[in-house]
Amino acid sequence: MTDDLLLHADEDVLWQGSPRLSAAIGAVLGGLVLVSGGVAGVVFLPPEASLFARALVALLIPVGLAVPAYRVVELRRTRFAVSDAAVYARSGVLSREVRRVGLERVQNSAYTQSITGSLFGYGTVTFESAGGPSATFFRIETPREVRSLVDRRAERARDPVPGTIEQWTEVLAEVRELRAAVERRGGGQE
Numbered sequence: 001m002t003d004d005l006l007l008h009a010d011e012d013v014l015w016q017g018s019p020r021l022s023a024a025i026g027a028v029l030g031g032l033v034l035v036s037g038g039v040a041g042v043v044f045l046p047p048e049a050s051l052f053a054r055a056l057v058a059l060l061i062p063v064g065l066a067v068p069a070y071r072v073v074e075l076r077r078t079r080f081a082v083s084d085a086a087v088y089a090r091s092g093v094l095s096r097e098v099r100r101v102g103l104e105r106v107q108n109s110a111y112t113q114s115i116t117g118s119l120f121g122y123g124t125v126t127f128e129s130a131g132g133p134s135a136t137f138f139r140i141e142t143p144r145e146v147r148s149l150v151d152r153r154a155e156r157a158r159d160p161v162p163g164t165i166e167q168w169t170e171v172l173a174e175v176r177e178l179r180a181a182v183e184r185r186g187g188g189q190e
Contacts, residue, residue: 011083015146019075019139020122027071034064080137082150087127089135103157105129111143
C-alpha cells in the first residue's frame with residue numbers, strides 16, 4: 001500500500017490508512033437521482049419528443065452510474081501514511097498526486113469529527129506546514145490518535161537537541177563535577 005506513496009528508502013511507516021467508503025454516500029445518492037430522472041424521462045417522455053431530447057434524457061442513466069463509480073474508485077486510490085519523517089497524502093484516479101509534509105515542518109494540526117463521525121469513530125485531520133503544502137487525512141479511523149502521533153513526532157523532529165531533559169541534567173551534573181575538580185586543583189585561576 002505504501003509503495004505508491006514514494007516514501008524514502010530509510011523511512012519506517014508508523015501509521016497508514018484510507019478514507020472510509022461512506023464518503024461516497026453523497027455521490028451514490030446523486031447518481032441515484034440522475035438514474036431515476038433518466039428512467040422517468042425515457043418512460044414518461046411524450047412520443048412527439050425529438051430524438052435529441054430522448055437521447056439527452058437517456059444520457060442521465062450512464063452519467064448517474066458513472067458518478068458514484070468514479071467516487072468509489074477515487075476513495076479506494078486515496079492513501080494516507082505517517083512515517084518517522086513525514087506525513088503523506090496520495091490521491092488521484094487518472095493521475096497521481098502525492099503530497100509530502102516533513103514532520104519538522106508541521107506547525108499546526110487539527111482534527112474534526114461530525115456527529116456521525118463521533119458515533120462511528122472517524123474524522124478528518126489536517127496538518128499545516130510553515131511555508132509549504134498542508135495535508136488532510138479525511139474520513140479516517142481514530143483521527144485523535146493519528147493527530148497525537150504526528151504531533152509527538154513533529155515536536156521531536158523540530159527539537160534541535162537530541163536526548164531527554166533527564167539525560168541533559170546528568171550531563172550538566174557531570175560538567176559541574178569536572179569544573180569543581182579543576183577549580184580544586186587550581187586550574188581555574190589565572
